[in-house]
Amino acid sequence: MPLLNLKNQALALISQTVSGQELAQLRIAFLGRKGQLNQVFKKLDKVNYGRQFNETKQAIESALTERQTQLTGTTAEWFDLTAPGQLPPLGHLHPISQAIAEIQRIFEHLGFTRVRYPEVDWDHYVFEALNMPADHPARDEWETIFIDAPAHPKLGQMVLTTHTSNGQVREMERVKKPPIRMLNLGKCYRRQQDPTHTIMFHQFEGLVVDKGISIPHLKGTLDYFGRQWFGPKIKSRIRPFHFQFTEPSFEVDFTCTACNGRGCRFCKSGWVEVGGAGMVHPKVLSAGGIDPKKYSGFAFGWGVERVLRLKPGLNIDDIRLLYSTNQEFLNQF
Numbered sequence: 001m002p003l004l005n006l007k008n009q010a011l012a013l014i015s016q017t018v019s020g021q022e023l024a025q026l027r028i029a030f031l032g033r034k035g036q037l038n039q040v041f042k043k044l045d046k047v048n049y050g051r052q053f054n055e056t057k058q059a060i061e062s063a064l065t066e067r068q069t070q071l072t073g074t075t076a077e078w079f080d081l082t083a084p085g086q087l088p089p090l091g092h093l094h095p096i097s098q099a100i101a102e103i104q105r106i107f108e109h110l111g112f113t114r115v116r117y118p119e120v121d122w123d124h125y126v127f128e129a130l131n132m133p134a135d136h137p138a139r140d141e142w143e144t145i146f147i148d149a150p151a152h153p154k155l156g157q158m159v160l161t162t163h164t165s166n167g168q169v170r171e172m173e174r175v176k177k178p179p180i181r182m183l184n185l186g187k188c189y190r191r192q193q194d195p196t197h198t199i200m201f202h203q204f205e206g207l208v209v210d211k212g213i214s215i216p217h218l219k220g221t222l223d224y225f226g227r228q229w230f231g232p233k234i235k236s237r238i239r240p241f242h243f244q245f246t247e248p249s250f251e252v253d254f255t256c257t258a259c260n261g262r263g264c265r266f267c268k269s270g271w272v273e274v275g276g277a278g279m280v281h282p283k284v285l286s287a288g289g290i291d292p293k294k295y296s297g298f299a300f301g302w303g304v305e306r307v308l309r310l311k312p313g314l315n316i317d318d319i320r321l322l323y324s325t326n327q328e329f330l331n332q333f
């Protein structure tokens with residue numbers, strides 16, 4: 001009976017082995033794909049001998065394992081001491097946290113101090129003091145989420161901050177007397193969701209107030225940031241725009257880093273818009289208790305997600321990925 005013979009032969013040989021290496025050879029000789037067991041099996045009548053075949057196989061397998069334990073005290077078949085170890089997966093800071101740290105570092109080099117102001121704030125700081133009285137149409141720009149809570153008698157309703165500009169008048173009230181060099185970086189909220197907008201996002205707001213501050217100071221600051229963030233070849237331009245709280249107001253563009261400003265599928269014109277800026281409106285200075293006849297200032301407010309997606313080599317098509325749990329995406333940072 002070929003199966004029985006095979007089994008007896010295997011068990012005898014296994015019991016005589018003296019090393020794991022010999023065992024490994026026997027395993028291949030009997031149980032390998034081209035091993036003896038399979039050779040015998042090919043010739044057998046499968047219907048009648050199927051069960052016996054499995055029993056033989058199991059008997060040889062358990063004899064191999066048992067002998068392995070006797071020889072080495074372990075059931076491990078093979079252990080390579082020289083193989084490199086496996087590192088446990090290490091986490092890292094979220095790409096937005098990394099971007100925030102870098103933005104803060106760039107502006108600290110210019111003497112800006114990072115501050116934080118409430119992310120749930122009064123209408124007064126978010127709109128009213130920024131020259132946007134109640135019912136002013138300019139408010140429509142910000143798709144505001146209101147808090148269902150009693151209004152403050154002077155400061156109005158509570159809102160989720162739609163921009164970090166709420167920090168402007170708060171900072172003026174805190175510092176009282178210029179110079180001011182503020183970087184307000186925090187969360188903002190707008191009722192908007194598409195590939196380039198998330199309901200919650202981050203802005204960084206610069207505010208400089210002192211004697212004799214003018215547009216070239218603004219332009220120089222933006223250029224410095226641009227070179228640090230995008231690289232030495234970057235160029236910026238300011239385009240006339242309108243904000244209620246700055247006069248004049250601008251939108252700031254940088255040369256597209258995908259095509260170096262030549263114009264491509266991504267940017268079309270060679271320029272990409274990064275956000276708003278301008279010279280602080282005299283009414284805003286007054287609202288903050290600062291005399292606009294003595295002092296002037298500039299401000300800018302940009303999205304962290306937006307400048308991140310434009311960083312050379314990133315070109316993130318859909319910023320919603322940043323707030324997903326997509327590990328393949330996040331592990332790249």
Ligand code: PHE
Pocket residue numbers: 162163164165205243246275276277278299300301302
């Ligand atoms: N707060 C503006 C916005 O959210 C940006 C801005 C900030 C514009 C400061 C001018 C000055 O779009």
